[in-house]
Amino acid sequence: MTQYVERFNALDRVLHWIVAITFFLLLLSGIGLFAHTFFGYFRLFGGPHQGIMVHKWAGIVFFISSVLLFLRHLGETWRFDADDRRWIVKAGGYLSRKKQGIPQGKFNAGQKLFGLFAGLATIVMGLTGYIIWDPTAFTRELTQFSLMLHGAFFTLFMIAMVVHVYLATMGNPGTLEGMLWGHVTKAWAKKHASKWYAKMVKS
């Protein structure tokens, strides 16, 4: 009997890693525009002109793949039941020494909130990015407001991403395997997503 359970199919994984790679390309090619201190990062791409070109093209690929990833998980992420509300009140037990063990579906409530935030942030970054693409295309006020929103959501996205990457790797060993190879161990599934696991063994 296998000790694994399937978590993500090939399409889920390819989409997720396109999103992750383009996110970091956007970070490296955009940070030189965010603050003068980081201007040197443009050297990675051969200069500011080339860096901005990479930022624009990576932005298009990121926007499309991130919206698709958001829609792919929306069936799970938009529904919050009583266990999810308990999870939020207790912050998933991450701030407590006692083991909480609140039963969760495929994604815990924190992951659902992250998935919804990532979708919203992608749409805001995409729309504001379109407006600032050519600084002469829209009114000065709209361009400046979009620049401000683009920078604010970049900051929020970065904070969310640090938390996401930590929790999906070192914070919860065994989680990354699901996104790399498609399966997790049954022990992982029982511990982190017991309601989802129960559904998987029934079907």
Ligand code: HEM
């Ligand atoms: C090095 C970077 C990244 C790593 C190591 C990573 C890792 C993971 C892993 C292991 C999962 C599966 C979690 C599970 O099975 O419960 C996951 C899910 C997910 N990832 Fe990432 N990820 C990265 C970057 C990103 C980026 C840049 C985005 C979006 C902008 C993103 C969005 C998501 C979403 C929406 C999910 C599904 C819901 C969730 O788990 O919160 N990830 N990621």
